Amino acid sequence: xxxxxxxxxxxxxLGALAGGAAGLMVPVQLMAQTSAGAxxxxxxxxxxxxxxxxxxxxLASWIRIAPxxxxxxxxxxxxxxxxxxxxxxxxLADELEADWAxxxxxxxPTGAPYQVTLRGFTAQxxxxxSSTVLLxxxxxxxxxxxxxxxxxxxxxxxxxxxxxxxxxxxxVTHAASGSRASxxxxxxxxxxxxxxxxxxxxxxxxxxxxxxxxxxxxxxAKSDGSAMFGIDVRLPDMLHAAVRHxxxxxxxxxxxxxxxx
Amino acid sequence: xxxxxxxxxxxxxxxxxxxxxxxxLRDDLGLTGTKFGxxxxxxxxxxxxxxxxxxxxxxxxxxxAAGRRVTTIEGLSRTRSHPVQKAWIAHDVPQCGYCQxxxxxxxxxxxxxTPSPDDAQIDRxxxxxxxxxxxxxxxxxxxxxxRGAHTxxRGAHTxxRGAHTxxRGADTAxxxxxxxxGSGA
Numbered sequence: 001x002x003x004x005x006x007x008x009x010x011x012x013x014l015g016a017l018a019g020g021a022a023g024l025m026v027p028v029q030l031m032a033q034t035s036a037g038a039x040x041x042x043x044x045x046x047x048x049x050x051x052x053x054x055x056x057x058x059l060a061s062w063i064r065i066a067p068x069x070x071x072x073x074x075x076x077x078x079x080x081x082x083x084x085x086x087x088x089x090x091x092l093a094d095e096l097e098a099d100w101a102x103x104x105x106x107x108x109p110t111g112a113p114y115q116v117t118l119r120g121f122t123a124q125x126x127x128x129x130s131s132t133v134l135l136x137x138x139x140x141x142x143x144x145x146x147x148x149x150x151x152x153x154x155x156x157x158x159x160x161x162x163x164x165x166x167x168x169x170x171x172v173t174h175a176a177s178g179s180r181a182s183x184x185x186x187x188x189x190x191x192x193x194x195x196x197x198x199x200x201x202x203x204x205x206x207x208x209x210x211x212x213x214x215x216x217x218x219x220x221a222k223s224d225g226s227a228m229f230g231i232d233v234r235l236p237d238m239l240h241a242a243v244r245h246x247x248x249x250x251x252x253x254x255x256x257x258x259x260x261x
Numbered sequence: 262x263x264x265x266x267x268x269x270x271x272x273x274x275x276x277x278x279x280x281x282x283x284x285x286l287r288d289d290l291g292l293t294g295t296k297f298g299x300x301x302x303x304x305x306x307x308x309x310x311x312x313x314x315x316x317x318x319x320x321x322x323x324x325x326a327a328g329r330r331v332t333t334i335e336g337l338s339r340t341r342s343h344p345v346q347k348a349w350i351a352h353d354v355p356q357c358g359y360c361q362x363x364x365x366x367x368x369x370x371x372x373x374x375t376p377s378p379d380d381a382q383i384d385r386x387x388x389x390x391x392x393x394x395x396x397x398x399x400x401x402x403x404x405x406x407x408r409g410a411h412t413x414x415r416g417a418h419t420x421x422r423g424a425h426t427x428x429r430g431a432d433t434a435x436x437x438x439x440x441x442x443g444s445g446a
Contacts (some may be wrong), residue, residue, distance in 0.1 A: 081357030081393055215353055222358030223349040224341045225294020225334035229359060232293040 063092070063146050069170065069184035071102045076114035077135070078126040079218055086216045087132055088139055090209040095143030095201060098183070099170030100209060105217055144199035146190075153190035154181050265326045267292070268336025278324030282316075283307045285323045286333060294334040294362045298390075305389030308363035309333045315370035334362040337369060345369045348406035356393035364389045368403055377407045 064072040073092055079085040089103050108114055114124045116134045147167050154172035155162035158179045165174050170183045204210070221227040246252065263274045267290060276285045281300075286292045286309065295318060298306030302320035309318045310332040337343045341350065345368050348354075355361045364387070371378060371386045378386065383403055391399065 081355070215350075218358065219350050219353050219355055220341060222355035222361050223346045223365065224338075225292075225362045227358050228293075229296070231297060234291070234293075 063096070063142055065146065065150075065183050065187040065190075067184045067187060069099070069102050069182055070104055071096070071098050071170075071183070072104050072106055074108040075105050076108040076116075076124060077131040080126065082129075083216050083218075084126070084131045085218060086214065088135055089217060090212070090214060091132075091136055091139040092143045094207055094209045095140045095199075096147050097167040097169065097208070098143075100214065102170055103217065140201050141199055144201055145196050148196045148199060149190040149193045150183055150186050152193050153186040154179075157181065157186070157189065263323050263327045265328065266330045268332060274323065276323055278322060278327075280323045281319050282309070282311075282321045282323050282326050282331070283318035286318060286331070292333045292335050295366075296359055296362055298360065298363070303390070304360070304363075305367055306360045306363040308366040308389065310366060310370055313370065313373065315367045332366075334366060337366065343369060344406045344409065345372065345402070348402040352398050352402040352405060354395055354398040354402050356391075356395050360389060360391045360393075364391065364399060368399075368406070372403070372407060378403065 064070075064074070066072070071093070073089055075085055075088065077084055077088065085105050089105055092098075093100055093103050110124055115122050116125070116130070118125075118128065118130050118134065148162075150172055151162045151165050151167055154174070155165050158165075158174055158177060160174050160177065160179075164176060165172050167173075171180055172183070172186060173180045218227065263276070263278055263285075265272055265274070267286070272290065274285050274289055276289055283295060283297060286295055287297070295309055296306040297319060298304035300319050302317040305317060307317050307319040308315050310316070310330075311318075311321070311326055312329050313332075338346060341347070343365075345365050349361070349365060367387050367389050371383070375382055375386070380400065383400060387399070387403070
């Protein structure tokens with residue numbers, strides 16, 4: 001009954017990227033907002049935005065689209081109940097033109113690629129209500145890049161220009177020929193294509209999930225006991241520690257010994 | 262050795278009889294859906310059913326559960342199909358979620374005895390604490406579970422949320438009562 005802790009190691013993620021697991025896994029260069037003054041083009045021009053290559057700190061994350069049509073977002077941010085991960089998934093799914101019902105979130109490993117910078121402080125953190133602000137642009141770009149690769153894979157399969165193909169709801173469609181293919185069936189081919197350097201982002205009036213009230217992705221697991229909290233993590237040979245507070249106001253540490261317990 | 266039935270399965274536990282049932286469930290049986298909260302029977306995060314009654318497993322010695330049937334959140338249903346779970350999902354009740362296993366178990370025990378509780382009955386029976394203060398959604402979900410309204414599509418939570426917001430002011434008073442009841446338990 002008790003679910004085994006789901007741990008996605010960096011090694012496993014990289015293994016999947018290298019072809020150990022079938023599917024499109026996009027190593028996306030994500031842009032983190034840097035200190036004040038970093039260029040952020042917030043002005044949406046008519047039509048799509050065109051985004052300059054950022055001089056921002058680089059972080060990496062992965063989208064994995066598998067042949068079973070699942071879309072997995074490896075999430076570097078903790079969910080502490082504010083709906084952060086659902087919100088980030090909405091951002092990702094929007095540019096990706098994903099089927100919302102297929103979106104799943106898994107924990108990203110820890111590591112330098114997930115560090116973000118806020119007001120000069122660089123670390124992998126979930127703090128200061130910063131997750132959405134720091135990742136908004138990055139996840140839109142990630143979703144758009146993956147979508148472009150899926151469009152290119154479909155266009156190559158059908159021998160039509162990618163510009164004539166459209167993506168929506170987890171499918172790529174070529175209206176003129178009546179062709180239609182799901183992301184899952186395109187993922188393997190898409191994974192062999194180059195990751196686009198530049199992507200155009202949709203204007204906000206075309207947002208499909210961003211700003212829309214959607215059911216939270218973490219609610220089912222929080223309703224059957226399967227949600228993992230820190231206290232639930234079990235690792236081999238794991239030791240437990242607890243803080244022993246001082247006895248009273250003004251008291252301090254007298255001496256300590258380091259012995260096996 | 263303590264013999265008991267956990268989620269329908271006979272179990273024999275070597276743990277000391279004085280060990281809290283909660284520790285045996287979490288650490289010996291790996292049933293981590295039930296949470297450690299205060300360790301003093303106050304907050305209700307550790308609520309499980311023992312012979313159908315909601316109990317706070319952090320203050321029940323394992324030996325008291327000997328020969329009895331224990332149900333944890335993992336055993337409430339296999340597919341989140343219990344009416345309370347359906348209502349919880351339909352109303353997007355949890356915020357951080359830490360207290361919700363205990364909350365759901367307490368509510369399931371309440372509805373088994375009192376199928377259509379009014380607000381006063383809910384306040385008396387559900388003294389579990391939720392520090393995210395999701396009480397307004399908890400109450401709405403309890404009523405929904407009682408009505409069977411959970412069968413409505415999950416998308417209905419959006420409309421329900423607006424109604425919750427309107428009811429939030431009225432909930433503040435009852436939340437204070439719940440807190441008082443919880444700390445006095």
